[in-house]
Each structure stands twice: as C-alpha cells, then as structure tokens.
Amino acid sequence: MFNLALLAKQGWRLLQNPDTLLHRVLKAKYFPDCSFLDAQIPSHSSFTWRSLAQARHIIRLGTRWRIGNGSQVNIWKDNWISSSSPLKIIFSAPNSSRKCKEAEQIKSIPLHPSRHDSMVWSGTPNGQFSTRSAYQLQAAEKSSLSASTSDQSRNHSFWKSLWGVAVPNKIKVFMWRACKSSLPTKANLFSRGVLSSCTCPVCHDENETIFHTLWDCQYARTVWQNSLLHKLHYSIQVSNWNDVVEEVLRTQRQQDIETFFTLAWMIWGNRNNAWLQKPSADAEILGEKAATYVEEYNEVTKKVEDSRSVLCRKWSPPTGSMLKMNVATTYFNTRKSVGLGVVIRNSRGEQMASYCEEFPSAKDSLHSAANAMIKALQFGVDAGFYCLMVEFSHSQLKALIQSTEECLSEIGDQIAHIRNFREH
Ligand SMILES: [Zn+2]
Numbered sequence: 001m002f003n004l005a006l007l008a009k010q011g012w013r014l015l016q017n018p019d020t021l022l023h024r025v026l027k028a029k030y031f032p033d034c035s036f037l038d039a040q041i042p043s044h045s046s047f048t049w050r051s052l053a054q055a056r057h058i059i060r061l062g063t064r065w066r067i068g069n070g071s072q073v074n075i076w077k078d079n080w081i082s083s084s085s086p087l088k089i090i091f092s093a094p095n096s097s098r099k100c101k102e103a104e105q106i107k108s109i110p111l112h113p114s115r116h117d118s119m120v121w122s123g124t125p126n127g128q129f130s131t132r133s134a135y136q137l138q139a140a141e142k143s144s145l146s147a148s149t150s151d152q153s154r155n156h157s158f159w160k161s162l163w164g165v166a167v168p169n170k171i172k173v174f175m176w177r178a179c180k181s182s183l184p185t186k187a188n189l190f191s192r193g194v195l196s197s198c199t200c201p202v203c204h205d206e207n208e209t210i211f212h213t214l215w216d217c218q219y220a221r222t223v224w225q226n227s228l229l230h231k232l233h234y235s236i237q238v239s240n241w242n243d244v245v246e247e248v249l250r251t252q253r254q255q256d257i258e259t260f261f262t263l264a265w266m267i268w269g270n271r272n273n274a275w276l277q278k279p280s281a282d283a284e285i286l287g288e289k290a291a292t293y294v295e296e297y298n299e300v301t302k303k304v305e306d307s308r309s310v311l312c313r314k315w316s317p318p319t320g321s322m323l324k325m326n327v328a329t330t331y332f333n334t335r336k337s338v339g340l341g342v343v344i345r346n347s348r349g350e351q352m353a354s355y356c357e358e359f360p361s362a363k364d365s366l367h368s369a370a371n372a373m374i375k376a377l378q379f380g381v382d383a384g385f386y387c388l389m390v391e392f393s394h395s396q397l398k399a400l401i402q403s404t405e406e407c408l409s410e411i412g413d414q415i416a417h418i419r420n421f422r423e424h
Pocket of ligand 1: 218
C-alpha cells in the first residue's frame with residue numbers, strides 16, 4: 001500500500017507537470033490523444049508505465065477539479081464539488097435532501113472566468129498531494145471494502161439459521177439474496193453501470209439500497225410500524241440489512257422470524273410493483289397479510305407432516321374385542337384455539353365413533369394437549385366405550401401420564417384427571 005502511495009506521488013507529478021521530459025515521452029508513447037488518467041495500458045507496456053498506471057486509481061480517488069472558467073470539466077462525471085462526499089454529482093430525485101445540499105454546495109463555488117480549471121488534491125487542506133494522505137485514502141477505501149465483504153461473508157451459523165426458517169423456499173431464496181446484496185436494487189444496478197440513477201422508485205427521495213428498501217424507506221417504515229413487529233423496528237439500531245437479519249434471528253421467536261421474512265419479501269414485492277408502475281399495497285395492512293400467510297403456510301405444512309408421520313407409522317388395529325381411540329390436535333395461533341379430532345375403531349378398522357371440537361388454547365401446547373386428552377376420554381366414556389386403547393403423539397404428555405411419580409407442576413391436576421380415566 002505504501003509503495004502505491006509513492007507511485008501515486010509520481011503520477012501526480014506527471015499530471016501536474018506536462019512539460020517534463022518524462023511526461024512528454026510517456027504521452028507520445030501511451031496517450032497521445034488523451035490524458036494520463038484516461039490512458040490505456042497495452043500489453044507491451046514498460047514496467048515504469050505499468051507501475052505508474054497502477055497508481056492512477058489512488059489519484060482518481062483523491063483528485064478533484066478546482067473550477068476556473070469551467071470549460072474542462074464534465075459536470076456529470078468528474079469530481080468537482082469540493083465539500084461533498086463523494087466529490088461528484090449523485091443522481092437523486094428533485095427536492096430530495098441530497099439534491100438541495102448539492103445545490104447549496106455548487107452555489108458556494110466561486111467562478112473565475114479568466115482562469116483555467118485545475119486539478120487539486122482533495123486529501124489535504126491546501127490541495128497539495130501528500131504521500132501520507134494518499135496512504136490514508138487507500139486505507140479508508142480498503143477498510144470500507146473489507147467491511148462490506150465481511151458483511152457478506154457472515155459466519156456459517158448465520159446462513160444455517162437463515163436457511164432453517166420455516167417459510168416457503170422462494171422467501172428463503174429472497175432473504176438469502178438480500179443478505180448477499182444480489183437483489184437488483186437501483187443502487188446495485190447503478191454501481192454496475194446499468195442505470196444512470198439510483199433513486200428509490202417508491203419514495204423517490206433516497207438512494208435505493210437493500211437496507212433502504214426493506215427497512216428505512218418511508219413505505220417500509222409504515223409497514224413495520226403497523227405490524228406485529230413494530231417494537232422490533234423501533235428497537236433495532238443498525239444501518240445495514242444483514243445486521244437487522246442477524247439481530248432478528250438471534251432475538252426473536254420462531255413465528256416472529258417467519259413473519260419478519262415474509263413481510264420483508266412482501267415489501268420487496270411492493271417495490272417491484274412500484275418499479276412496474278403498478279399500484280402499491282396498503283402499507284398498514286401488509287403486516288396482517290404476512291401474519292396470515294405464515295399461519296396458513298404452517299397449517300398446510302404441519303398437515304403434510306402429520307399425514308406423513310401417519311403414513312410412516314401405519315395405523316395398526318387393536319386385537320380381539322379391544323377398541324382403539326386415536327386423538328389428534330392442531331393449533332390455530334391467531335384464533336388462539338385448539339382443534340381436537342377423535343376416532344374410535346375396532347379390530348377390523350371399522351369406525352365406531354368420532355368426534356371433533358375447537359376450544360380455546362391453554363398457556364402452552366402441553367396444557368392444551370392435556371385438555372384435549374381429557375375431552376377425548378370424556379367423549380369415549382360418554383359414548384359408552386370403557387375398554388379403549390388410546391393413541392396420540394404428544395410425547396411429553398405421554399411421559400407424564402405413564403410416569404409412576406406424582407406430577408407436582410401446574411399440570412398435575414389434569415394429569416391426575418387423565419389417569420383417573422384408567423380406573424373406570
Ligand atoms: Zn424509498
């Protein structure tokens with residue numbers, strides 16, 4: 001890095017002293033029709049030229065035009081705004097705060113119609129090149145680059161937990177791309193030279209980065225603040241999308257993580273609609289839509305898993321005159337209720353009785369399952385079946401019922417109630 005800063009010094013001298021012999025020789029050979037900064041590096045170049053050309057990146061980074069009569073400056077491409085960072089015009093929306101600031105900065109630049117434009121070094125207050133400031137400029141660039149790559153290369157557990165979230169694959173892929181900075185935001189397309197502007201297509205005010213679109217845009221803010229995750233939006237104080245995701249994965253409950261993923265995906269969908277000039281979804285109800293989506297998805301996949309486990313563990317009939325009662329439960333989180341299904345069959349697999357009911361859920365799945373079991377057993381007794389085998393899948397409840405020890409926790413009364421049925 002230090003070598004490069006020294007080479008930049010040579011390059012800077014070349015740029016400032018076009019009358020030197022070295023400049024004239026190099027110009028004749030390598031850039032007869034353009035400036036040192038725009039010259040090509042042909043494959044047969046000398047070592048000196050290659051080395052100097054290598055350092056141009058630093059010079060470009062730190063050089064700006066001092067405006068004289070303005071005739072040499074390309075106002076759209078060159079660095080020429082002295083007090084801003086970067087030193088050039090950023091394409092932003094009319095009336096945005098960035099644009100107003102730029103206008104102020106431009107208005108403060110004095111014009112000198114009798115003087116040529118000249119190149120000055122922006123790294124020092126006096127506009128003179130210094131090796132030290134070139135070195136600092138490089139170091140700053142390197143650390144900002146490595147910061148963004150380390151963002152992208154999060155540790156293994158981050159990606160593992162991201163892929164482990166129970167949402168449809170398309171949403172996981174979306175989130176993965178968002179965290180890899182590979183979504184086609186305007187800032188991304190702008191940096192690849194595909195677009196000439198990077199203004200957010202939704203608010204037309206800020207540059208459209210992933211963090212802006214999904215978290216910081218006025219539309220996204222309204223969405224988050226009207227969702228179940230509103231506290232999260234207030235509490236997370238970071239300025240990088242991956243940090244937001246990491247914080248969510250680390251601190252939130254499973255269902256909130258699923259809603260977070262889904263809602264971010266919906267915000268992106270809305271952004272794509274805005275891009276296609278389609279009407280945008282109501283920001284105030286998007287949170288509710290995401291919660292319903294997650295719940296429906298969970299219900300469907302849970303059913304699929306349940307039916308899979310039933311298929312794996314093939315139902316086996318009871319022997320002789322015994323009857324078997326199968327008890328199944330399902331949970332509806334938004335309705336805060338439990339669905340209970342009961343089937344009683346004989347040894348030939350014929351259905352003798354069945355029953356279903358939806359009732360309010362208890363404080364956790366164990367309490368709800370115990371309540372469901374009591375209802376199921378009561379149904380069996382009421383229907384006149386006394387000699388029943390009972391089959392169900394809640395392993396924790398099963399262990400508590402089968403244990404010979406007394407249950408001392410809050411669920412003890414229900415367990416005792418269930419055990420009592422055996423006495424009948
Ligand atoms: Zn925006």
